Amino acid sequence: MQETPEDEEPDLLPFPSFEQFDCTEAVRLRFVPKDEPRPGLLAELVAAFTEAAEPLILEERISVPDDQGIQLRAILDQKAEEIREKATKAEPRAEEMKLKLATGGEAAVAEEVAAARKKIFDVVAELHKLGISVSARVE
Amino acid sequence: MADDARLPTEEEIAQLPRWARVAFAARCARRAYSLLSSSPDIDSRHLTIFLRATSTAERSAALALRADATAVEILDFTTTSVSDAVRAASAIIGRAVVWASSEATGVNEKTIALLVEDITLAGLTTQFVWNDYAELTRKYRIQDWTDETSVPQSVFGPLDEELSAKSLAFELVAPEILAPNVIGESLVKLWEAANEYHMARGGGVLTFDEFKQMMPALVPVGPESRG
Numbered sequence: 001m002q003e004t005p006e007d008e009e010p011d012l013l014p015f016p017s018f019e020q021f022d023c024t025e026a027v028r029l030r031f032v033p034k035d036e037p038r039p040g041l042l043a044e045l046v047a048a049f050t051e052a053a054e055p056l057i058l059e060e061r062i063s064v065p066d067d068q069g070i071q072l073r074a075i076l077d078q079k080a081e082e083i084r085e086k087a088t089k090a091e092p093r094a095e096e097m098k099l100k101l102a103t104g105g106e107a108a109v110a111e112e113v114a115a116a117r118k119k120i121f122d123v124v125a126e127l128h129k130l131g132i133s134v135s136a137r138v139e
Numbered sequence: 140m141a142d143d144a145r146l147p148t149e150e151e152i153a154q155l156p157r158w159a160r161v162a163f164a165a166r167c168a169r170r171a172y173s174l175l176s177s178s179p180d181i182d183s184r185h186l187t188i189f190l191r192a193t194s195t196a197e198r199s200a201a202l203a204l205r206a207d208a209t210a211v212e213i214l215d216f217t218t219t220s221v222s223d224a225v226r227a228a229s230a231i232i233g234r235a236v237v238w239a240s241s242e243a244t245g246v247n248e249k250t251i252a253l254l255v256e257d258i259t260l261a262g263l264t265t266q267f268v269w270n271d272y273a274e275l276t277r278k279y280r281i282q283d284w285t286d287e288t289s290v291p292q293s294v295f296g297p298l299d300e301e302l303s304a305k306s307l308a309f310e311l312v313a314p315e316i317l318a319p320n321v322i323g324e325s326l327v328k329l330w331e332a333a334n335e336y337h338m339a340r341g342g343g344v345l346t347f348d349e350f351k352q353m354m355p356a357l358v359p360v361g362p363e364s365r366g
Contacts, residue, residue, distance in 0.1 A: 026312045030307065031306065031308075031334075036343065037341040039302040040297040042307050042337075043296075072352060073352060084346070098341055113336070119331070119336070130321060131314045132317070134309060135309070139304060
């Protein structure tokens with residue numbers, strides 16, 4: 001059947017059904033800043049991720065009992081340790097950025113902010129290609 | 140700015156472009172969420188539905204795309220089983236989704252004004268509502284928005300409770316077919332990206348706090364399951 005202009009469905013924003021979330025593996029993780037120079041910086045970070053991922057829908061979820069998902073939990077424990085090590089190594093870089101901000105102001109770090117923002121978009125896009133959706137929020 | 144602590148009038152709301160109105164309603168819904176979550180007569184399922192509808196309206200405004208009308212059916216379910224205060228707050232986002240799903244670019248300002256008044260009576264701070272409206276107005280005038288201009292929630296800035304937030308939480312939802320180590324690697328990449336941005340803005344290193352493996356806690360909701 002030939003489609004007429006009236007039949008053409010305009011772009012619609014799909015409202016996901018609950019069933020779309022049924023066959024999934026979900027992980028919730030939380031990071032805390034060692035220090036934060038201004039109120040709202042975490043919210044700004046959430047906005048950057050949200051912009052990269054488009055507003056995503058947070059579903060009500062409950063924790064899986066410990067006897068389930070043992071393999072994933074073991075891997076995440078291992079990755080958490082990896083992150084702690086990387087965080088320690090990143091300390092000098094954080095200090096360097098703080099100094100740059102203190103001496104040169106926001107303009108001095110504009111390129112670093114832009115590069116970090118691009119990285120957020122790249123990572124979110126990469127995860128989406130794998131079928132992983134990411135949502136962020138502050139708590 | 141205390142002198143400005145009033146609600147925007149119908150006429151003022153009418154001046155906003157189409158997606159700015161939807162974004163404004165969604166912003167009010169985000170603010171109303173704290174009222175909903177502290178209400179004794181709302182359960183977690185209603186809260187989830189409310190968040191879903193709010194997200195739909197936000198996404199519609201951010202992408203300048205009409206929403207699927209399914210959202211409206213789900214909101215009907217929400218608004219028939221809760222108290223007046225909760226219903227008023229739910230209604231504002233319900234209307235936003237209806238507008239988002241509508242072809243119409245006019246009307247609706249009267250209903251927005253009434254609903255903003257309703258949720259303000261239910262406890263929402265007038266100053267916050269006005270600040271959101273004023274910020275939206277300032278930006279649409281400077282940037283010459285039209286009815287086609289998309290309006291993400293980021294135009295408003297952080298919500299008040301977000302300003303005092305202490306942690307950053309992510310939720311990753313992945314197909315079960317993915318190997319666990321892929322999810323693990325994704326977690327590290329996510330941290331790296333978040334940490335770089337946080338440090339570039341002068342923040343300290345983000346440290347890993349906790350993770351939880353999650354599963355859906357909802358029963359299917361739809362027309363067939365309504366009592």
